[in-house]
Amino acid sequence: MPRRLLSLLLPAATGALFLALWYAVYFSLSADxxxxxxxxxxxxxxxxxxxxxxxxxxLNTAExxxxxxxxxxxxxxxxxxxxxxxxxxxxxxxxxxxxLQMTPVIVFAPVLVxxxxxxxxxxxxxxxxxxxxxxxxxxxxxLVSTDRNLVDLFRMYxxxxxxxxxxxxxxxxxxxFFTGMRIAAxxxxxxxxxxxxxxxxxxxxGGGLGFQTxxxxxxxxxxxxxxxxxVTCLLGFVFVMAVLALSWLALHKxxxxxERSDV
Amino acid sequence: xxxxxxxxxxxxxxxxxxxxxxxxxxxxxxxxxxFIALIGPSGCGKSTLLRLIAGLxxxxxxxxxxxxxxxxNAPPDLAFIFQEPTLLPWxxxxxxxxxxxxxxxxxxxxxxRACRDALTLVGLAGRxxxxxxxxxxxxxxxxxxxxxxxxxPKILLLDEPFGxxxxxxxxxxxxxxxxxRQQQGWTAFFVTHSVAEAVFLSNRLFVFAANPGRLxxxxxxxxxxxxxxxxxxSHAYQERVAEISRLLRSIENT
Amino acid sequence: xxxxxxxxxxxxxxxxxxxPDKLFHLTVQLDWVAEPEHGGLYQAEARGFFRDExxxxxxxxxxxxxxxxxxxxxxxxDIGQADSxxxxxxxxxxxxxxxxxxxxxxxxxxxxxxxxxxxHRFEDLEGKTIIARPEWAFLSxxxxxxxxxxxxxxxxxxxxxxLGNREAIQQGYFIAEPYHIVHAGGKMPRFLSTWEAxxxxxxxxxxxxxxxxxxxxxxxxxLRAYVRGWRDYLEGDPAPAHAALKQANPNNTDExxxxxxxxIIDEKLVTGRDAEGGPAQIGRLDPARYAxxxxxLEDLGxxxxxxxxVGEAMTTEFLP
Numbered sequence: 001m002p003r004r005l006l007s008l009l010l011p012a013a014t015g016a017l018f019l020a021l022w023y024a025v026y027f028s029l030s031a032d033x034x035x036x037x038x039x040x041x042x043x044x045x046x047x048x049x050x051x052x053x054x055x056x057x058x059l060n061t062a063e064x065x066x067x068x069x070x071x072x073x074x075x076x077x078x079x080x081x082x083x084x085x086x087x088x089x090x091x092x093x094x095x096x097x098x099x100l101q102m103t104p105v106i107v108f109a110p111v112l113v114x115x116x117x118x119x120x121x122x123x124x125x126x127x128x129x130x131x132x133x134x135x136x137x138x139x140x141x142x143l144v145s146t147d148r149n150l151v152d153l154f155r156m157y158x159x160x161x162x163x164x165x166x167x168x169x170x171x172x173x174x175x176x177f178f179t180g181m182r183i184a185a186x187x188x189x190x191x192x193x194x195x196x197x198x199x200x201x202x203x204x205x206g207g208g209l210g211f212q213t214x215x216x217x218x219x220x221x222x223x224x225x226x227x228x229x230x231v232t233c234l235l236g237f238v239f240v241m242a243v244l245a246l247s248w249l250a251l252h253k254x255x256x257x258x259e260r261s262d263v
Numbered sequence: 264x265x266x267x268x269x270x271x272x273x274x275x276x277x278x279x280x281x282x283x284x285x286x287x288x289x290x291x292x293x294x295x296x297x298f299i300a301l302i303g304p305s306g307c308g309k310s311t312l313l314r315l316i317a318g319l320x321x322x323x324x325x326x327x328x329x330x331x332x333x334x335x336n337a338p339p340d341l342a343f344i345f346q347e348p349t350l351l352p353w354x355x356x357x358x359x360x361x362x363x364x365x366x367x368x369x370x371x372x373x374x375x376r377a378c379r380d381a382l383t384l385v386g387l388a389g390r391x392x393x394x395x396x397x398x399x400x401x402x403x404x405x406x407x408x409x410x411x412x413x414x415x416p417k418i419l420l421l422d423e424p425f426g427x428x429x430x431x432x433x434x435x436x437x438x439x440x441x442x443x444r445q446q447q448g449w450t451a452f453f454v455t456h457s458v459a460e461a462v463f464l465s466n467r468l469f470v471f472a473a474n475p476g477r478l479x480x481x482x483x484x485x486x487x488x489x490x491x492x493x494x495x496x497s498h499a500y501q502e503r504v505a506e507i508s509r510l511l512r513s514i515e516n517t
Numbered sequence: 518x519x520x521x522x523x524x525x526x527x528x529x530x531x532x533x534x535x536x537p538d539k540l541f542h543l544t545v546q547l548d549w550v551a552e553p554e555h556g557g558l559y560q561a562e563a564r565g566f567f568r569d570e571x572x573x574x575x576x577x578x579x580x581x582x583x584x585x586x587x588x589x590x591x592x593x594x595d596i597g598q599a600d601s602x603x604x605x606x607x608x609x610x611x612x613x614x615x616x617x618x619x620x621x622x623x624x625x626x627x628x629x630x631x632x633x634x635x636x637h638r639f640e641d642l643e644g645k646t647i648i649a650r651p652e653w654a655f656l657s658x659x660x661x662x663x664x665x666x667x668x669x670x671x672x673x674x675x676x677x678x679x680l681g682n683r684e685a686i687q688q689g690y691f692i693a694e695p696y697h698i699v700h701a702g703g704k705m706p707r708f709l710s711t712w713e714a715x716x717x718x719x720x721x722x723x724x725x726x727x728x729x730x731x732x733x734x735x736x737x738x739x740l741r742a743y744v745r746g747w748r749d750y751l752e753g754d755p756a757p758a759h760a761a762l763k764q765a766n767p768n769n770t771d772e773x774x775x776x777x778x779x780x781i782i783d784e785k786l787v788t789g790r791d792a793e794g795g796p797a798q799i800g801r802l803d804p805a806r807y808a809x810x811x812x813x814l815e816d817l818g819x820x821x822x823x824x825x826x827v828g829e830a831m832t833t834e835f836l837p
Binding site for chain 2: 147149150152154155156157158159163168171172174253254255256
């Protein structure tokens, strides 16, 4: 059987098996306990019934996630540049960056809402805090660990500091930057969700997916909750795919990570 | 009237910080047009000497001049060819060759012309748009050489540039190098572990000894230029190679 | 001889009955940390009313995320304290719960505002930001009834907003938060209550359908002791309850508990503010009010029409 067909059929079969298992577990529960596990059918209905609300919620969460992610990419890059240019700055700031990263953002969140105001502003800041560290660390690493020979080459050709940074170090650090971005892409939707959970809605059109999660779980609408989880998953997937595409655009011509596999 | 030496070292020593002395008592004078091969056991400072000439590292003792000035302040007529091709992987072959001229902010027309000429010189005229990962080891090395030549340097520093290549490619590149030299007339310092290569390329062979790194002596290679594949077959060549190999082995045992 | 034997047997039988029966163990999951809102329960426990009815009751305090209903529905707790509206919604979603008694005749949840705030009526909420539980049905009710648009920030259970922001609006229990706000240095807040807007919810005790099916006798016994406990807490000496409350939650100062209890009495929360209010009303649930609330929620679109009936949601059969 051709490989391509097999690689489509096998996951589909596993998926069908999984659905069957799901129904089996459902029917094995006593009538009293069935409310704990909605059937796939009920989840699908909930998805359909709540589609307007979920769509708006997804847009809200995506907005916060994109803004926070974009902001973290820019700030991280600039910060990484600064850190790479001076080892003094690097040594002074690094411990604080570590501390910032290790403090769970959830602890900060209520305070942030007080300072920044609720809605997309807080969600952006919270997402930013969650995303920026991987990008800073990876990019700094890339900027600092440029091939010694290449640096010598530039120095020998009497390149100015700026030429060395922007014509050599920055392009050389691109793969590292994108590695950081790929990690941040996974974190961004989660960050936006957490932000949303704490910072709430903006305007009458309701909050994001985190906000909806609170509502559905408190009202025991478990089918809708599952539907929300599915949508969140999809959002994360889209995010990561987008960053992978950007990564490909920037790197595929020359970087080994996009080596054509030997088929 | 004597031509002033292009590169002159007088009793130069080099140590890194408080570390051991890497080079000691290095004295020589290179004339324009010399092809100087540096040969000797590993760890005797041959590569370090190249870096000193290039001004990448300061000398710890003695005086070094390149075109009459200390190496750091010398006019930028030097080109360095490393053991690795050291190409920028995100640039095409052509863009790589253009790097030195770009850094010097040369006008675009000059840049493109010099690049085209250099690539033709090394026999890669059709491969301007290739990325380094699409090139073979030998081709990458040629691009590296083309880049070095794009500035029309007066001094070429080569640190075991062909060490990673197979023998046939290496021999071809040796011949091509000499052919280019004939056209451009630069002075070369060439570090190698291969006696055969050193004898084929150079007119002066500097023999190094280790612990500490020092110049054991100099041997003149009087084989006539231009040297070709034929030269390798000549009796005179093979005799010099054997003789110098014996010398090296005897030095190692001391 | 036969008479003596008979007497002996009867005596033995009597002594067996006189020996203490094993107490029936019951868990009650509270909706918040132990506070005077649970006064009736703690009084009944402290004064031994539950024991008199043959019950050994454990009161489990909750907190910001008490998960009362999941616990009761899955049998991890036998009885729980919750609000009637949210329980209605859960029952409609298929959770097998049953509301069996009232705690408060009117849920003391409402919107707290600073005395200097510009908000005086519900209409003034337009465009404002409210800190509340997002799923609170009262919010949807307000939006629909007064045609309002406002922002909601999920409840963070802190009084900090009041101290920092004159225009802060937060969901709270008016028998508790106002005290905490004043105690933290703020001014006594004003209150917009749910019943002022025409939204009549109870605070209730719930149990699972399964438990109700299997232990009707124990439930009746429990509620007898429970009603007695509230009566005693409100009319008698609350000291036993307060001592127990202090032990369960060291943050319960005498001053706070006195404040809270006074509010409960003054606002007739347990006995009811309607005409038929009074000690006989303690714990009573009115099916008519449930019908009304179901209709309200269906109109709001919060409840799907026909998804729950009064009979499915509540029962008075266990009340004394």
